[in-house]
Amino acid sequence: MPITKKNISLKSFKPISVFGVTLLELLIVLAVISVLASIAIPSYHHYILKGEIAVAKTDIVEIEARITQFYVTKLRYPLNTAELGGLPKDPWGNPYIFLNFEMISGKGKKRKDKNLVPINTEYDLYSMGPDGQSVSPLTAKQSRDDIIRANNGSFIGSAEDY
Numbered sequence: 001m002p003i004t005k006k007n008i009s010l011k012s013f014k015p016i017s018v019f020g021v022t023l024l025e026l027l028i029v030l031a032v033i034s035v036l037a038s039i040a041i042p043s044y045h046h047y048i049l050k051g052e053i054a055v056a057k058t059d060i061v062e063i064e065a066r067i068t069q070f071y072v073t074k075l076r077y078p079l080n081t082a083e084l085g086g087l088p089k090d091p092w093g094n095p096y097i098f099l100n101f102e103m104i105s106g107k108g109k110k111r112k113d114k115n116l117v118p119i120n121t122e123y124d125l126y127s128m129g130p131d132g133q134s135v136s137p138l139t140a141k142q143s144r145d146d147i148i149r150a151n152n153g154s155f156i157g158s159a160e161d162y
Helices: 023-074
Strands: 097-100 123-127 147-150 155-158
Touching: 023 123, 023 147, 023 155
Parallel strands: none
Antiparallel strands: 097 123, 123 147, 147 155
16 A cells, blocks of 8 residues: 555654663662772772882881991991981881880880880881871780881781781
8 A cells, every 4th residue: 555645644653762861770870880989999999008018018128228238337226317318208108217226225115016025126117007106016006007127127017917
């Protein structure tokens, strides 16, 4: 049958489907992205922190080598960081702490383990960690994230792992 003006009606036309996004679909996509971001962001921050800790450990090994070289040439440990030509800043922007035991009396400022026994016999060298706070006992909350030199250099790592 030929198409004429009389036999064409609105009922015979099918609507063209339009590919659109409903509000519900958009909310589902946003929820999925939020879940993925809540997983990825903490993992990324943990990865960055591990890198910063590795840099701090390397710096402590290098500073320890400078202190040993100073000891070999002068037959004494440096009195302060100025005698070493200054120390670099740790990855969190804080200075590394060097404490020569010849310059202090008693055990007051020495870093101590859980039994309150000094962790070194010659000097202390450490970073105050990401929070920039530290106290002498390693068990204190402020000291757990510190990167320390212990057992006269046989351990270099997080105070929490010591």
